[in-house]
Amino acid sequence: MSFKTVQIGDLFPQILIGGTPSRGNPKYFGGPHVWVSIRDMEGKYLIVDSNEKLSDKGIANSNCKRIQKGSLLFSFKLTVGRVAFAGVDLYTNEAIAAFDPEDANRSKIDLEYLFLILPAIAKADTSINCMGAALLNKEKIAQLEIPLPPIDQQRRIAAQLKAQLAAVDEARQAAQAQISDSKRLIPAILEAAFAETKDGDSIKIGDAAKTVSGTTPSRSRKDYWEPPKYPWVKTGEVVFNPITRTEEYISEKALEDCSLSVLPPGTVLIAMYGQGKTRGQSALLQVAATTNQACIAILPCEAFDPEYLQFWLSHSYEVLRTQSESRGGNQPNLNGEILNQFTVPLTPRKWQETLAQQIKASVEEAERLQSALNQQMNDLELLPARLFAQAFGEN
Numbered sequence: 001m002s003f004k005t006v007q008i009g010d011l012f013p014q015i016l017i018g019g020t021p022s023r024g025n026p027k028y029f030g031g032p033h034v035w036v037s038i039r040d041m042e043g044k045y046l047i048v049d050s051n052e053k054l055s056d057k058g059i060a061n062s063n064c065k066r067i068q069k070g071s072l073l074f075s076f077k078l079t080v081g082r083v084a085f086a087g088v089d090l091y092t093n094e095a096i097a098a099f100d101p102e103d104a105n106r107s108k109i110d111l112e113y114l115f116l117i118l119p120a121i122a123k124a125d126t127s128i129n130c131m132g133a134a135l136l137n138k139e140k141i142a143q144l145e146i147p148l149p150p151i152d153q154q155r156r157i158a159a160q161l162k163a164q165l166a167a168v169d170e171a172r173q174a175a176q177a178q179i180s181d182s183k184r185l186i187p188a189i190l191e192a193a194f195a196e197t198k199d200g201d202s203i204k205i206g207d208a209a210k211t212v213s214g215t216t217p218s219r220s221r222k223d224y225w226e227p228p229k230y231p232w233v234k235t236g237e238v239v240f241n242p243i244t245r246t247e248e249y250i251s252e253k254a255l256e257d258c259s260l261s262v263l264p265p266g267t268v269l270i271a272m273y274g275q276g277k278t279r280g281q282s283a284l285l286q287v288a289a290t291t292n293q294a295c296i297a298i299l300p301c302e303a304f305d306p307e308y309l310q311f312w313l314s315h316s317y318e319v320l321r322t323q324s325e326s327r328g329g330n331q332p333n334l335n336g337e338i339l340n341q342f343t344v345p346l347t348p349r350k351w352q353e354t355l356a357q358q359i360k361a362s363v364e365e366a367e368r369l370q371s372a373l374n375q376q377m378n379d380l381e382l383l384p385a386r387l388f389a390q391a392f393g394e395n
Contacts, residue, residue: 003149003392009142011107012099016071017138018092019063021054028062031055034090035064038075041082041096047073048087064091070101072111074118076136081119085111097141113154114146116161120388121146147392157391164387172380179373185366190315193359197345206340208303212261213272213336214291217254224254230262231289235271238283238295240314243269250290260290266300268310270320272334279334280320282313296339304344308352311359312344 009015018036021028033054040050054064067073069089075082077095092098104111121144122136149157205211214233217224228249237246254260263269267285271278273294284306291297300306313320320342325332347355 003147005145006148007142008144008146011109011148012103012142014100014103015138015141016065016067016098016100017063018065018067018094018096018098020093021058021062021064025057025061028055028058029053031058033059034088036073036086036090036092036096038077038079038082038093038095041073041075041084044084046087047084047090050090054091059091063094065098066090067092067098068100068102070111072099072101072104072115072118073097074099074122074141076122076141080136081123083115083119085115097138108151109148110151110154110158112162113158116158116165117146117388118144120385161387161391165384168380168383168387172377175373175377175380179370179377182366182370182373185369186363187315189359189362189366190311193355193362194312194315194345197347201346202343203303203346204340205298205342205344208344209301210299211336211339212263212297212299213293214260214295214297215258216292217250217258217260221254224251224257225249227251230255230260231287233269233285233289233291233295235273235278235281235292235294238269238271238278238281240281240283242284242286243289244286246289255290262288262290263297264288264300266306268298268306268313269295270298270313270334270339272296272339273332279324279332280317282310282317284310296334296336298339302349303346305349305352305356307356307360309344311356316342 029052031054033056034048034050035052035054035058036047036050037052040047054062058064067086067090069086071086073082073084073086073092074097075095076097079095086098099111099114101111104114122141148154219225225248229252230250231243231246232248232250233243233246234248237243250258250260255262263285265286265288267289268282269285269291270282271280271294273279285297298304298309320334320338321332323338323342324334
């Protein structure tokens with residue numbers, strides 16, 4: 001069944017928007033009055049307190065308006081769609097709108113019903129500012145259209161949706177816990193696989209293999225990038241997965257002028273520096289390629305099976321990061337000296353190959369599980385919209 005739609009402004013002639021007193025006057029803050037920001041609304045159904053409070057002077061010298069207990073609060077800037085009820089008379093900043101319960105009674109709209117449907121409707125009708133953040137304004141809020149069945153039916157829909165959304169949220173939390181658990185699987189697989197090598201012989205990478213680094217051809221030289229011929233790896237692509245292709249390619253001219261080497265398949269790459277978690281990540285080249293200067297390459301050698309070596313470096317990710325941090329400086333980085341001195345368990349090549357295949361099979365199974373759990377989470381994220389459509393008779 002479909003219902004007539006009405007604009008929010010027709011139901012609430014006074015949409016109350018809050019304000020912020022001048023931060024330059026500390027006397028405006030620290031008083032007894034609850035003053036709600038979007039942060040205070042996170043995960044809250046009923047708000048009775050706030051991180052910051054206003055003084056009488058702060059209220060008198062700002063655009064803050066008293067919000068009646070029982071009002072519905074709605075965030076509409078930057079973080080669009082948080083909702084909560086005022087558990088006491090309070091004030092808000094300018095990123096929050098309030099819908100008065102007396103207006104709701106006169107307009108025959110149940111605020112619990114509005115609490116449930118307003119976030120979904122608002123998020124579908126937001127603008128984006130120059131920083132890419134979602135936002136509405138008072139006029140657009142007033143123009144939002146909502147389905148308005150009779151009040152008794154609103155309450156039935158609200159009760160049904162509330163129960164369904166609670167079940168979805170419970171399932172989402174369970175799925176998130178499973179995803180978190182699954183992220184520990186691969187480290188656990190690697191820990192178990194290399195456990196028996198702890199007390200055995202080891203060898204420094206630099207004593208067994210040659211290591212090299214790359215460079216970045218000048219971006220101003222178009223002939224270094226066209227025609228593209230050789231794959232060129234950046235640290236952002238060194239993410240533990242095998243590298244079979246790259247985002248960028250360099251030309252034959254760049255290879256000649258910039259002293260770049262074409263690294264053969266079976267080369268293991270390590271990110272020496274980069275943003276966030278990049279430093280210390282490794283990957284196995286499965287195509288011939290070149291790299292930038294932020295990668296160090298361990299060329300194939302007799303001592304190491306390439307997959308075995310890369311799995312060992314993945315297992316040693318935190319150790320590598322710790323060693324680079326101990327060097328001091330403003331920017332912790334790995335370098336050739338650290339990598340060449342880093343040790344790898346020295347085991348027979350055939351044993352390495354067998355262990356690498358066992359690890360690979362286990363890791364692939366863990367990744368399939370992670371993919372299935374992520375798909376389950378995606379389905380759960382889409383379920384509320386389907387429940388709303390079902391509640392209002394939409395296909």
